[in-house]
Amino acid sequence: MDNTHDIVIVGGGHNGLTAAAYLARAGRRVLLLERDDHVGGAAVSAAAFAGVDARLSRYSYLVSLLPRRIVDELGLDIHLARRRYSSYTPDPANPSAGLLVDAGDPEATRASFGRIGAESDAMAWQELGEDLGHVARALFPTVCEPLPTRSEARRLVGNDDLWTELIERPLGDMLTRRFSNDLVRGVVATDGLIGTFTSVHDSSLDANRCYLYHSIGNGTGDWDVPIGGMGAVTGELERVARQAGARILTGAEVTGIDADGTVRYRQDGVDQAVVGSRVLANVAPWVLDGLLGDRPADTAKPEGAQVKVNLLLSRLPRLLDPAVSAEAAFGGTFHINETLSQLETAYRQASAGTVPELVSCEIYCHSLTDPSILSKDLVTAGAHTLTVFGLHTPDRLAQEDNVGLRARLQAAVLASLNSVLAEPIEGLLLTDAAGAPCIETKTTADLEEALNLPGGDIFHGLLSWPFLEDDAPRDTAAERWGVATRHPRILLCGAGARRGGGVSGLGGHNAAMAVLEAEVAEGSAA
Incomplete structure (x- = not known):
């Protein structure tokens, strides 16, 4: 076997596959190494329950940041379905009423604000949506281009306030400032806290960066929702990468770089x-430093802050709110x-080291x-999947007893669910081939073990702004594309790159573009 390649990619998650597809299509000799027996990383579908014909998006589950440009350029045969309902939020003080945001019926949404006593916030909600749309249209076109500077990004937004x-x-x-109702404030805040352990009042602005990516x-x-589950997205990326000539080795655990x-x-x-003439690292920067053997002594390990619970139910649960159907609430x-x-x-x-008394949760129902993703028999029987994403459950809680923590978090999540339902969720769980309830819980420690995510951090570390500071170095292609490391021949191509979080392909696309741009510059210099 020829042991020299143009590109060696470490890690076969969706970003590594994206980079492999772009570079192989550009005629480069590409070798991708993946430690697991399959590619996809967190963007996979799995039969989570033995003997049950249901394939769940096991870790990541929704798509927002994958640009149409990448889909079209790579010729990906994937289909994404838009959900009519944006969200439903029961009032914890009175779960018989809740806020239903219906993207297809603005009047119904306004009436729902009134049902929770938040009439004055309805217009503010609409105005924020318009403002975020303006920012999204200004900034999202830049994510597949070299990074703008802060000043350039500010000019693109064109609204200083x-x-x-x-x-x-x-x-x-x-x-x-914009909202007066505590529930409405919380619904807006959650987009800044998914996978990010912080207060919305913290001066670090970690919540702001998370919020921006979730909004643009x-x-x-x-x-x-990816039709066929998240594995359908990964499957297409693998197909086009292999078709372009990329070599993909699974069961190949990288031990050093x-x-x-x-x-x-x-x-x-x-x-x-x-x-490799160049090495693209589709692993967290903290992991990469370990493989290089030069991790700075003061480098803190990332810390994820979520718990993931997958459930398979015989039917959707009944709500305490008589004005909202389960199909709308879970839609x-x-x-x-x-x-x-x-x-x-x-x-x-x-932050004090205890599991929150009430775990704040976000739920989605892929099968609606x-x-x-379900067999015909399960669909006919009315079965549905639920995926619960619990916030503010940081990795520090799992340091001593992950098995015990997993059980405590699962119980806490179910209790949080039951607090707003008209019936216990436990009674709706289907059972697997062994008669066990169809529920699985993944802590940050579980994510680290299964996916090599340090601290279970789904973003590979703190998110960065989608722009460079005005005085940041821009001398190399890797710096301009936000994929640089301390070593010129090694580039980031995963979620740890700038603009790399979420199922987006951006880390892989931008690393590939940086390689091709650098090759042009090197050719010109020669």
Whole structure:
């Protein structure tokens, strides 16, 4: 086997596959190494329950940031379905009423604001949506281009007050200025807290960066359901990468990387090495530093802050709210115990090292929008999947006893669910081939073990702004595309790159573009 390649990609998640597809199509010799027995990383579908014909999007589950440009350029045969309902949020103080945001009926949405006593916030909600749409249309077209500077991005937005509100002041300032209702504030705040352990009032602006990415996808901020599950997205990326000539080795665990492009890996118990003119790292920067053996002593390990619970139900649960059908409530994102006060309380409790008394949760039902993930028999019987994403459950809670924590978090999530339902969710769980309830819970420690995500951090570390500071270096293609490391031959191509979070392909696309741009520059210099 030829041990020299133009490109060696470490990690076969969706970003690594995206980079492999682009570079192989450009005629480069590409080798991708994946430690698992399959590619896809967090963007996979799986039969989570033995003997049950249901394939769940096991870790990541919705798509917003994948640009149409990448889909079209790679010729991906994927289909994303838009959900009519944006969200439903029961009032924790009175779960017989809730806020239903109906994208297809503005009047019904306005009436729903009135049902929870938030009439004055209805117009503010609409105005924020218009403002976010403006920002999305200004900034999202830049994500597949070299990074703009802060000044350039600000000029693109063209509204200094809006820029200051979203980019320079804590998210909590905007929430409290624009909205008066605690529940409405919380619904807006959650987009800044998914996978991010912080307070919306923190001066770090971590919540703002998370909020921005959750708001700009494809110029609309809509989060869509991948038909066939997340594995269908990964499957297409793998298909086009292989078709273009990329070599993909699974079961190949990378054990070390040298700055000269040497990559050592172990496959079938045999240690091997390859050399790449460039190495693209589709692993967290913290993991990459470990593989390079030069992690700075003061580098903190990332910390994820979520718990993921997958359930398979015999039917959708009944609500306490008689005005909203279960199909509407679960047709978008179902928010539970996510008023702003509850979110801040949960953050304080988790910061003190305890599981929050009430876990704030977001739920989605893939099978309502896309029943193809279930067998015909399950669909006929009325079965449905639920995916619960619990916030403010940081990795520090799992340090001593992950098994015990998993059980406590699962119980806490179910209790949070039951607090707004008309019947216990446990009674609706289907059973697997062994008679066990169809429920699985993944903590941050589980994500680290299964996916090599340090601290279970789904973003590979703190998110960065989708622009460079005005005085940041822009001398190399890797710097301009936001994929640079300390070593010129090694580039980031995963979620740890700038603009890399979420199922987007952006880390892979931008690393590939940086490689091709650098090759042109090197050719010109020669």
